[in-house]
Amino acid sequence: SSRTSLARCHSRTINRSAEERIRYATGADVTLRERWPTNQPPAMPTGPGAPAAAEGPAAPLEYREPDFGRFTRLEGVSLATKVFRRQDAVAGIARGTWVRTTVMGIVPHEFGVVGWFRPGLLPAHWHQYLNLLAASPKAMLVSEGFAKRHGVKAGDPIEITWEGQGYLDGVVYGIVPYWPSWNPHEVDAQGPVRELVVTNLSCLQASLELAPDEVWLKIAPGGSA
Numbered sequence: 001s002s003r004t005s006l007a008r009c010h011s012r013t014i015n016r017s018a019e020e021r022i023r024y025a026t027g028a029d030v031t032l033r034e035r036w037p038t039n040q041p042p043a044m045p046t047g048p049g050a051p052a053a054a055e056g057p058a059a060p061l062e063y064r065e066p067d068f069g070r071f072t073r074l075e076g077v078s079l080a081t082k083v084f085r086r087q088d089a090v091a092g093i094a095r096g097t098w099v100r101t102t103v104m105g106i107v108p109h110e111f112g113v114v115g116w117f118r119p120g121l122l123p124a125h126w127h128q129y130l131n132l133l134a135a136s137p138k139a140m141l142v143s144e145g146f147a148k149r150h151g152v153k154a155g156d157p158i159e160i161t162w163e164g165q166g167y168l169d170g171v172v173y174g175i176v177p178y179w180p181s182w183n184p185h186e187v188d189a190q191g192p193v194r195e196l197v198v199t200n201l202s203c204l205q206a207s208l209e210l211a212p213d214e215v216w217l218k219i220a221p222g223g224s225a
Contacts, residue, residue, distance in 0.1 A: 027181030028216040076223025081110035105201035140170040144177040146195035
């Protein structure tokens with residue numbers, strides 16, 4: 001009957017919408033983060049009879065990156081890419097203003113293949129924004145809320161950092177209301193959402209200390225997550 005057909009159509013629409021929300025929040029077919037080894041000794045036991053702690057200042061934390069190539073060699077994976085995300089970063093804009101933000105570092109040409117993004121969320125195809133990033137090592141994208149709240153526009157200088165790091169200088173090349181895995185409506189423990197700055201991963205790695213990143217995977221047709 002027409003009612004049954006309408007109900008089935010409505011159900012498919014709801015299921016598709018739910019699936020798209022999950023894919024958007026995840027960002028890719030599979031995303032993961034593994035524990036990186038460091039130069040820090042294992043935690044020592046405490047309490048009566050425990051060995052005395054070593055004297056002197058502790059060595060600065062240093063990470064050692066595991067073999068990334070093994071992800072690209074996994075059966076069923078067509079492409080793997082690194083995505084760096086730091087939620088406690090700050091961005092410096094004109095007039096000496098510093099604002100809280102999330103920083104995402106990506107490899108543009110890989111991110112465009114591995115990432116998932118629903119059409120119609122941006123004024124132009126999202127690959128056009130990736131092309132902006134690929135055009136210059138200093139190129140950065142900022143979220144629409146960031147631009148509106150702080151009066152930032154394309155062409156403005158911007159720099160990013162976080163605790164214990166130097167500074168990465170860049171230029172705003174584009175403004176995005178949405179971005180794979182980033183929720184502009186999320187509220188964190190400190191209140192308003194942390195806005196977003198997207199930059200080239202290679203520049204982050206060259207300018208700031210090595211830190212753990214995420215691995216995003218695109219599953220080949222017929223492959224199993």
